[in-house]
Amino acid sequence: MSDLTAIIAGRGALPAHLARVMAARGLPFLVAEIEGAGMVPEEGWEVVPFALERLALLFDLFHDRGVTRVVLAGAMTRPRLEPERIDPKTAILLPRILPALGQGDDAALRAVIALIEEEGLCVIGAETVAPDLLPDAGVLTATRPCAADEADTARAAAIVSALGAADVGQGAVVAQGLCLSVETLPGTDAMLDWVAEIAGACRPDPDGPGGVFYKAAKPGQERRVDLPVIGPTTVEAAHRAGLAGIAIEAGGVMVLDPVRTCARADALGMFLWVRAP
Incomplete structure (x- = not known):
C-alpha cells in the first residue's frame, strides 16, 4: 500500500480521533505511537510503537510503507534518552534534536518537523485531517x-x-x-x-x-x-x-x-x- 498518512501519536484522545476520521473516510493510514502514549487501538488499525532513540528506523519504515504525509497529534513528553538504545543512524540525527529539547516546546517541535521534511515527507496539521476540530x-x-x-x-x-x-x-x-x-x-x-x-x-x-x-x-x-x-x-x-x-x-x-x-x-x-x- 502506498500514499499513506502516518499519525505520530502522543498522549491524549486526539490521535485516536484522527484515526477514526481517516478510517471512516477510507483513507489509508498507520499510527506510529511513541512509547508510553497509552493509545487503545481499534480493530483494523496498524499501530507501530517507536522510541526517539530509533527515530531514523521509523523514517525507514515510513519510506518502505509508502508514507507521504505525517501528522503529529497528542501530548509529547520530553524523553529521557537511553544511550544504549540509540542506533547508528539515529545517532547522527540526535545532535540536531537534543539542543532543541532543552528549549521550549515550539523549538523542539520545529526541529522534529525539519527532520521529517528532510526525509521528503509532508507535515500536515490535525485540522487538515479533521476540519471540524x-x-x-x-x-x-x-x-x-x-x-x-x-x-x-x-x-x-x-x-x-x-x-x-x-x-x-x-x-x-x-x-x-x-x-x-x-x-x-x-x-x-x-x-x-x-x-x-x-x-x-x-x-x-x-x-x-x-x-x-x-x-x-x-x-x-x-x-x-x-x-x-x-x-x-x-x-x-x-x-x-x-x-x-x-x-x-x-x-x-x-x-x-x-x-x-x-x-x-x-x-x-x-x-x-x-x-x-
Whole structure:
C-alpha cells in the first residue's frame, strides 16, 4: 500500500480521533505511537510503537510503507534518552534534536518537523485531517459570558500572549481580574487541578464571578503541530475549579468531540466561547 498518512501519536484522545476520521473516510493510514502514549487501538488499525532513540528506523519504515504525509497529534513528553538504545543512524540525527529539547516546546517541535521534511515527507496539521476540530468564532453554549467574564478573558488573553512569546504555555486562569494560574510544562489538567485546590482562597469575593480558563496558540508558533486542544474532560476540570466558563482563541484551539463538549458545558451551566483574536 502506498500514499499513506502516518499519525505520530502522543498522549491524549486526539490521535485516536484522527484515526477514526481517516478510517471512516477510507483513507489509508498507520499510527506510529511513541512509547508510553497509552493509545487503545481499534480493530483494523496498524499501530507501530517507536522510541526517539530509533527515530531514523521509523523514517525507514515510513519510506518502505509508502508514507507521504505525517501528522503529529497528542501530548509529547520530553524523553529521557537511553544511550544504549540509540542506533547508528539515529545517532547522527540526535545532535540536531537534543539542543532543541532543552528549549521550549515550539523549538523542539520545529526541529522534529525539519527532520521529517528532510526525509521528503509532508507535515500536515490535525485540522487538515479533521476540519471540524476548529470551530467558528462565537459562543457555542446556551450560557453566555457576562461582562465580568469578558474582562477576565481579555486579561487572560494578554497573559497567554506574553507567556507564548517566551514559548512557555498556552493557557491561563483569571478570576475577578486576578491571575490564579498559568499553564506550564505539566499542562492544562495539572493547572486546573491546582486551581481547584486553591481557588476559593484566592478570589477576593467568594460570591463574585468564578473566573475563566483561556487557551490560545502561542504567537508565531508552528501551527501544524501542538495546536491546543480542549474537550469534555477540560470542561469537567474547569467546573471542578469553580470556573464560569472556557474561552479559546478562534482558529488557534481545537475542540475534540464538540457536540459532547458543548453538551457537558450546558449541563454544568458553563459557557464555551470561541473568541476572535
